[in-house]
Amino acid sequence: MTAKLDYRWHLRKVMADRGMFATTDLIEPLAQRGIRLSSSQVYRLVVERPERLSLKVLMALLDILDCSMEDLIEPFAPAGQSAARTKKAAGAEASLGDLRPKRARIHGAERS
Numbered sequence: 656m657t658a659k660l661d662y663r664w665h666l667r668k669v670m671a672d673r674g675m676f677a678t679t680d681l682i683e684p685l686a687q688r689g690i691r692l693s694s695s696q697v698y699r700l701v702v703e704r705p706e707r708l709s710l711k712v713l714m715a716l717l718d719i720l721d722c723s724m725e726d727l728i729e730p731f732a733p734a735g736q737s738a739a740r741t742k743k744a745a746g747a748e749a750s751l752g753d754l755r756p757k758r759a760r761i762h763g764a765e766r767s
Contacts, residue, residue, distance in 0.1 A: 663729040664704040669720050678702065681719065688715040 670680070678701040679694055690712055692700070699705075700712070716727065 659733060660730050661733050662704070663731060665727055665729060666701050666716065669722050669726050670701065673720055675720075681716075684719040685712070685715055688718065690715050 670676070675681070678698045681697050681701065682692065682694060685692055685697070692712075700708075713724075713727075717724065720726075
């Protein structure tokens, strides 16, 4: 079982550390790098956690804020999710090899 990963988006905090307290402070620096976003798009980028993000926008943010990806995006495993902790169904102690069916063999079939 693979661990499910999630992430935290720290754009607002990084902006505050750089003295940028209004979401609209990003509009002009993004425009200078060829990225035209409306004020509502920039607001959602700063306030909400993006599910999809253009790499050009990400690279522009890193350049504008002079930070690394680790500063903006923090991966983490949600609480209660652990790769080591797995639940097995009753009777699931058998290995996979014991659960495989035997190969069928057909005798006496005519080939045409």
